[in-house]
Structure formats: structure tokens, C-alpha cells
Ligand code: 5GP
């Protein structure tokens with residue numbers, strides 16, 4: 694398996710786990726951009742948001758439900774946070790396995 698995030702989800706590469714269930718794995722970003730920076734990934738390999746299909750509707754909805762839970766447990770649900778998914782080169786997607794960045798814990802600028 695060559696995908697970095699598939700390997701992290703499988704426990705082959707160490708990470709700091711924040712949340713896990715049968716469909717989703719969430720862990721701290723190695724280079725955090727804010728006090729809270731968690732990556733939420735499906736265990737199933739999906740290249741990016743552009744590769745989602747109708748079959749993934751429930752999975753995507755579940756990823757957002759996980760994001761809400763993690764926002765609560767990280768203490769940013771009330772203060773606010775950002776969910777970002779980069780798609781492709783112009784967005785700077787560097788790992789080609791769908792992930793939501795959950796970023797918060799400070800006032801975020803849009804132009805970052
Ligand atoms: P992208 O640029 O694709 O939207 O986001 C990839 C994210 O993965 C980056 O924020 C980067 O810091 C993070 N990342 C890359 N490699 C690793 C790793 O080995 N472990 C962890 N925890 N995060 C990583």
C-alpha cells in the first residue's frame with residue numbers, strides 16, 4: 694500500500710489519533726497551522742472530493758458528523774473552526790487521499 698494516509702489509517706505509520714470508528718480515522722496534523730489542526734479521513738481510499746460518487750453520500754455525511762464530535766472534544770465547537778478539503782494542484786493538495794482539515798483554536802484569517 695503506497696498511500697500515506699491509507700498507511701496511517703491502518704496503523705502502519707504512527708500518528709496521534711483523535712478519533713476512530715469503522716469508517717473514519719482522525720489524527721493530528723504533523724505541521725499544525727493552528728492550535729487545533731486535525732485531519733479527518735475515510736478509511737476507504739478516495740483520491741479527493743472530486744472522486745466522490747453517489748455511493749459515498751453517507752460516508753461524507755458521517756465525516757461531517759465526526760467533525761462536529763471532534764470540534765466538541767477539541768473545545769472549538771463554540772468558538773468556531775474551519776473545515777477545509779484541498780482538491781488538486783492549484784489548491785495545494787499534497788496527499789491524494791480525501792481529508793478534511795479541522796482547524797481552530799484561534800481567529801483564522803481567510804488569506805492563509
Ligand atoms: P493537503 O496539503 O493535502 O491538503 O494536506 C496534507 C496534510 O497532511 C498537511 O497539512 C500535512 O502537514 C499533513 N501530513 C503530511 N504527512 C503527514 C504525516 O506523515 N503525518 C501527519 N500526521 N500529517 C501529515
Ligand code: ZN
Pocket residue numbers: 696697698699700737738739789790
Ligand atoms: Zn489512501
